[in-house]
Amino acid sequence: xxxxxxxxxxxxxxxxxxxxxxxxxxxxxxxxxxxxxxxxxxxxxxxxxxxxxxxxxxxxxxxxxxxxxxxxxxxxxxxxxxxxxxxxxxxxxxxxxxxxxxxxxxxxxxxxxxxxxxxxxxxxxxxxxxxxxxxxxxxxxxxxxxxxxxxxxxxxxxxxxxxxxxxxxxxxxxxxxxxxxxxxxxxxxxxxxxxxxxxxxxxxxxxxxxxxxxxxxxxxxxxxxxxxxxxxxxxxxxxxxxxxxx
Amino acid sequence: xxxxxxxxxxxxxxxxxxxxxxxxxxxxxxxxxxxxxxxxxxxxxxxxxxxxxxxxxxxxxxxxxxxxxxxxxxxxxxxxxxxxxxxxxxxxxxxxxxxxxxxxxxxxxxxxxxxxxxxxxxxxxxxxxxxxxxxxxxxxxxxxxxxxxxxxxxxxxxxxxxxxxxxxxxxxxxxxxxxxxxxxxxxxxxxxxxxxxxxxxxxxxxxxxxxxxxxxxxxxxxxxxxxxxxxxxxxxxxxxxxxxxx
Numbered sequence: 001x002x003x004x005x006x007x008x009x010x011x012x013x014x015x016x017x018x019x020x021x022x023x024x025x026x027x028x029x030x031x032x033x034x035x036x037x038x039x040x041x042x043x044x045x046x047x048x049x050x051x052x053x054x055x056x057x058x059x060x061x062x063x064x065x066x067x068x069x070x071x072x073x074x075x076x077x078x079x080x081x082x083x084x085x086x087x088x089x090x091x092x093x094x095x096x097x098x099x100x101x102x103x104x105x106x107x108x109x110x111x112x113x114x115x116x117x118x119x120x121x122x123x124x125x126x127x128x129x130x131x132x133x134x135x136x137x138x139x140x141x142x143x144x145x146x147x148x149x150x151x152x153x154x155x156x157x158x159x160x161x162x163x164x165x166x167x168x169x170x171x172x173x174x175x176x177x178x179x180x181x182x183x184x185x186x187x188x189x190x191x192x193x194x195x196x197x198x199x200x201x202x203x204x205x206x207x208x209x210x211x212x213x214x215x216x217x218x219x220x221x222x223x224x225x226x227x228x229x230x231x232x233x234x235x236x237x238x239x240x241x242x243x244x245x246x
Numbered sequence: 247x248x249x250x251x252x253x254x255x256x257x258x259x260x261x262x263x264x265x266x267x268x269x270x271x272x273x274x275x276x277x278x279x280x281x282x283x284x285x286x287x288x289x290x291x292x293x294x295x296x297x298x299x300x301x302x303x304x305x306x307x308x309x310x311x312x313x314x315x316x317x318x319x320x321x322x323x324x325x326x327x328x329x330x331x332x333x334x335x336x337x338x339x340x341x342x343x344x345x346x347x348x349x350x351x352x353x354x355x356x357x358x359x360x361x362x363x364x365x366x367x368x369x370x371x372x373x374x375x376x377x378x379x380x381x382x383x384x385x386x387x388x389x390x391x392x393x394x395x396x397x398x399x400x401x402x403x404x405x406x407x408x409x410x411x412x413x414x415x416x417x418x419x420x421x422x423x424x425x426x427x428x429x430x431x432x433x434x435x436x437x438x439x440x441x442x443x444x445x446x447x448x449x450x451x452x453x454x455x456x457x458x459x460x461x462x463x464x465x466x467x468x469x470x471x472x473x474x475x476x477x478x479x480x481x482x483x484x485x486x487x488x489x490x491x492x
Contacts, residue, residue, distance in 0.1 A: 010369040057370055081367060089369040121327060123256040123335040124303055124374065 002066040006096045009061045012087040014127045019052045035083045040069045049102045049244040055236030060243040064102040110189045110242040113202045118182035130238035136209030142176050144208045144218035155225035159196030196233050204231035248312040252342045255307045258333040260373045265298045281329045286315045295348045295490040301482030306489040310348040356435045356488040359448045364428035376484035382455030390454045390461035391420050401471035405442030442479050450477035
């Protein structure tokens with residue numbers, strides 16, 4: 001009898017070409033499937049809640065897969081953590097009902113984007129933030145971000161060259177807050193995200209924070225559905241998939 | 247006219263063989279001196295406040311050096327940050343009086359040791375903490391650490407094989423506190439530290455936290471001046487030189 005496993009995965013995306021398995025590049029999915037094969041002796045395909053891009057990190061990526069392994073969750077998790085490279089960790093493992101699917105069952109996801117806003121770059125957390133040396137106007141960015149709460153066609157913030165599809169998503173919550181050491185955290189919760197959506201929103205918000213755009217301009221970009229009007233895509237290293245809600 | 251420069255340096259020690267210049271290993275001092283040579287055209291020797299070991303990090307290492315460069319502090323700092331690898335950053339640069347010396351003028355230093363105390367290891371900050379999966383008794387560790395406030399011969403916590411020297415140091419302040427995500431921070435301020443002293447103290451404290459030793463046993467070890475009685479040296483990756491006071 002196959003059981004439906006759910007795992008929650010923390011990873012440092014710095015050295016990976018993203019989540020999704022590819023022909024000739026190192027990815028998180030591939031690493032986990034390789035270890036599952038060692039542990040269970042079988043080929044297992046895992047489904048992730050979201051396809052994080054190259055360099056993006058996770059504290060809460062969730063994946064599901066079926067296996068007839070006799071191992072209990074605790075033992076399976078222990079085996080995975082022992083055999084996975086040290087930039088991937090399985091934080092939780094549980095058994096779900098057969099209908100559960102990490103991607104299709106997801107109700108919403110939270111992403112964080114971390115900006116280090118101080119004159120001098122950092123050394124220690126350099127892979128976990130985007131450094132912006134000029135002072136960002138916190139109030140202006142918050143004002144702009146307020147415009148995207150709700151259901152919109154987010155084509156303007158979709159990655160160029162993405163396959164044509166439904167670009168309507170609902171932003172359920174947003175927040176911007178400061179953390180010790182000069183960090184600004186952008187938090188977005190949505191029922192789903194388009195490719196590069198968070199990074200394009202943050203890239204454009206940073207231009208608002210730098211005074212290169214107004215909050216009203218940000219609103220216009222959203223309504224335009226025109227990718228070429230938005231700002232540049234913020235670097236992958238500041239982005240974290242924090243949590244998937246079911 | 248030579249000026250006496252003081253710089254404060256942040257670094258991620260993961261890929262370095264410590265602070266101090268060596269014949270055939272990559273060190274922080276060597277990297278900075280190499281870039282100073284490029285900028286000023288002259289060989290400059292810099293003096294660091296403390297010789298951090300391989301893998302140890304810094305938010306506050308301080309160094310001083312003399313140079314007849316015509317550059318202002320701001321420009322020198324900018325040049326250094328542009329040319330240094332991204333795991334080293336110059337946080338401050340100033341000109342001091344001629345008698346100032348980063349090591350000899352130092353009054354005290356603060357070190358932090360970060361332990362991640364939760365059942366599952368992490369991925370994202372793996373180079374910036376020591377993972378201890380079993381629950382540490384916070385109260386017992388604090389009780390033990392209280393015994394070392396004051397002036398003592400710290401031979402019991404000195405690195406084995408260290409050159410014979412005066413092993414008396416004064417611990418001015420200590421603290422242990424918890425941070426979000428399961429982190430425990432050990433903070434120690436002293437007029438000076440012996441080689442491996444913080445890591446040996448923390449390694450022994452962890453054994454107290456795990457119930458393998460009592461706080462009284464910790465006190466006995468200190469008084470014994472006998473290195474072989476103390477616990478093992480905690481991993482370098484959890485250690486941070488935070489600040490040097492002058």
